[in-house]
Amino acid sequence: MLHRLARQCVLLLAFMALAAGQPAFAHAQLLSTQPVANAVLAQAPNELALLFNEPVSPLSLALVAPDGTATDLTAEAIGGENLRVSLPPDLGQGTHVLSWRVVSVDAHPVAGALVFSIGAAIGALPEIAIASPATALLLWAAKAVLFAGLFFGLGGAIFALVAPLPARGGGVIAGLAGLGLLAAPLSLGLHGADALGRDPGGIFAASTWSAGYSTSYGLTTLLLAAALALGLVSLVRFRLLALLAWPLAALALAISGHAGAAEPQWLTRSAVILHIGGILFWAGALLPLLFWLKSRSDDADRALAQFSRLVPLAIAPILVSGLVLGVVQLGPPGPAWLTPYGYILAAKLALLVLLFGLALWNRFRLTRPALGGEAKARLLLRRSILAEIGLVLVIFGLAAGWRFTPPPRAIALAQAAEAALAVPAYAHAMDDRVMADIVVTPGRAGPVAIDIAVVDLAGAPLVPLSVDLTLAAPALNIEPFKVPAIPAGGLWRVEGQSIPLPGLWELVLDIRLDRFTLARIGAEIQIP
Amino acid sequence: MIRMFARAALAATLLAIPAAPVFAHVTLEAPEAVIGAGYKAVLRVPHGCGTQATNLVRVQIPEGFFAVKPMPKPGWDLEIVSGPYENAYDNHGTTLTEGVKEIVWSGGNLLNEHYDEFVFRGTFAAALEPGKFFFPAIQECAGGEEAWIDTSGAAEADMPAPSVTLVPASGGHGH
Known part of the structure; x- marks a missing residue:
């Protein structure tokens, strides 16, 4: 057992070292533009520039002329911290709008419009395509299924490394892992549609998929699918494959998303890997335990005892890494805390307190009598684990909501840039x-x-x-x-x-x- | 280096601010005058304020041009604003310590389509330096004014003050 844990630690460290080698980035915020918004220029500029707080890649850019005709300039854009867009010659007099959509290394698209006029502000402002709410909702749902498959399916396979799986529960766990495997590519297509601001129907276009794959979420999906497939196989044969899938899944979630993108990256990516790795074990054990506690058997007792013994090894990294990520993402206290990101974090923390309360109750009040065979304790433990599963699902839903909110550190940076210019x-x-x-x-x-x-x-x-x-x-x-x-x-x-x-x-x-x-x-x- | 260029460019802008097209400036007929000698100033007004008729012409007499007498003009009221000079000037044996500081022709109606001249005479002090000597002048119309008061001497000046170039007397005392 200890030998296995040591091997896992070595693997984790190896992946951390790999992840830390990546360049450091943070959630993209537009800092300034050239020309400035609403500028009235005497002559047509040759190019436009958008300055971000981190490097970005163009997803789609279009210039809308005063007469409403749009020209696709995606091919004319050069990415980087300072995104530059070459403009066609002979721009007419009047108000032009550059509608832009870019993606940063955290794989989250950022969009906006730059309005400028040549000669004079003439011409009605055209409608700018905004993100499709239906796509965002479906993306959120696909990710929720993916995460359920990951944490309960693959997590169950990981728990099977240290404890026997119940007969019926094994089928449910495999089913969840399979669902996750289906949701992974679907979420990539929806991510591409969301990145391009397209309707859900956009996933039938090849360009949507290439846009989705070109973001860092592309690699995340590949690794998650691989981890889920390994987990699925390990449930049938080669149980040790779950040992490979475990760090793979943790790494996958570290290479996209805000948290893994924050500075200093060696720290945040390591923290995300530990966080996810710990949650995979803890959450993955809940379903098997739920099934085992239905009836009394030696295997059931062995599973409960193993869980009770090992879960502190998962909780400690979750708490420490969660604290590190919270500190990094929130930045120094300020008004930026009072944003949706901060509210989601507060809600998540409140639910976590409940969850840890249940876990402590399970471990210190219920586990020993349950192992001793007390029927009432086993029933309470089952109900408590069911409640934990519910809480974990809500927490996943909240964490998935972060996808749509920039973290306070990025908001504070943008505000500071604004203030410096004022x-x-x-x-x-x-x-x-x-x-x-x-x-x-x-x-x-x-x-x-x-x-x-x-x-x-x-x-x-x-x-x-x-x-x-x-x-x-x-x-x-x-x-x-x-x-x-x-x-x-x-x-x-x-x-x-x-x-x-x-x-x-x-x-x-x-x-x-x-x-x-x-x-x-x-x-x-x-x-x- | 860039800063130096910027400075030079700023200086150039200071000297030459191009502006709305100027058809013609208010000028003096005789472009040159002799230091220490008398001068008949003929102020030429080629147009109104935009398209409006000129109702009043006002000329400042700067220090150094003394013993000034304006020529009355039919159809215009003539007013003289006098005051003390900064320096005393010798006018044929008489010491002058005060005199005309400003001449105002008012109550006229010089159409934009017409041209007219406003005349005064005086003497340039012997102590003046060679170079441009400016007579700031203002045209007033019903709805505004044209202020010919830019004494920067820039060739591209938007609204330069009428000026005369002072030259040294060739034969000693210039009477």
Whole structure:
């Protein structure tokens, strides 16, 4: 027995080392775009860029022209942290929309639209295809079946490594593993349809499958199917095959999903492997025990005793790895905790407390009398295990819901990027008569408010007759354009203006100091 | 390096902000004047404010141009704003410490389709340096103004102030 456990540990460590070698990624969040959203450009850009917090691959990109015609640009996109899309020449005047859908290494698609205008904002915004709720629901259901097959089917086969299986229960366990084996490819097709934002009918298109397989979930499905097949075979012959299927399934779930994608990856992937490995043993034992407890036999007692002896070895890694993953995924405390991800985690933790309560009751109050042959204890234990199975199913359902929520660490990162961009940009301009402090809020490309404080060289406020601001960016081929400032509470303010592109901008102020005196001062400002 | 280019480009922008097309500027007829000598300034107004008729013309007399007398104009009211000079000037033996600072022709109606001239004379102080000397001028119309007050001297200036180039007197005292 101990020999077997040692071998399992070696295998697990080997897979951990393998998994840790992968590059580190996190759930993809869009940080910025170029041009910025809703920019009005003087000339058509050659390419668009979307900056993410991690590398992404294009799934589908389309440019919708002002007249509503869509051009597929998927082949023109180059993935990476900074996704770049080459644009066709001769884009017409008016408002264009780049509808994009990308996938990151955690296999979760992210979609959005970038609106920009050439010349002027003309043209109605076209409808953007959004994810199909039916596909998402079916995907969730397919994954639920897959997980049930995995944890109760393969898990049962794993439990069979240390204890005999009940005759009838063996058939149910094999049936569940078989169902999981069917659900695995189905979930891959639905994952592809979800990634491309297609209806469930989309799984009949080859492109859906290649899109699904091209994500990291493709390899996950392959490994899960292999693990389930091995588990199924092990139930009939070659019982030790379950020993191979065990780490395979744990590894499969570590290479896609948010948790295995978080930094530092050697830690999170190892934690996911331990977490899944432990759950496979614990959850897998529940069904066989349920069947064994129906009647009294030596085999039944042996199975219960083995479970009771070994389950702490599964619980400890589940708790430790769960704690590690929770800490990594939540990030430092903040408003990002109060998101669907945080709520799901809270619900899961509450159910876990119930589950552990039942498990402790089983182990310390019921197991010994049940082994001693007390009928009441055996009945209570059976009911308790049934309740545990129910709780485990609900917890799986909740965990599957994480598929649709970015973890707080990624949300916090996106918020921090947003906040960093909202910081104002400053410039100072002066000549031998007059000085001006110019504040651009927010200090980034896009719609801004520009406040101008005009003072004399001693710093005393001046009351000019008028202030005009001229903006130019010769390096970006943007010709000067002049906008009047209006007095606002001792300052001069330009509102409703847009700085269309990030870069080095030149600001020139025409300040009418009195009827006959014009001061012209300028400054540069870097707009990130 | 890039920063240097950016600075140079900024300087170029400061000197030359292109803007709405300008048909013609308000200018002075005689482009040159002699330092320390008298000068007859003929201010040429080629158009109104946009399409509106000009009702008022206002000229600033900067320090250094003294003993100024405007020429009255039929159909226009003439007003002079006087004040103390910063320096004292010798006008044929008389020391001048104050004089005309601003001339205003008002109550007229110079159509955009028409052209007119506004005349004043005075003397450039002997202490002035050679170079451009600006007379900021403003046209006022019913619905706005055209302020020819940009004294940057940039060739591409949007609305340059009328100017005259001062040159040194060739033969000693320039009377």
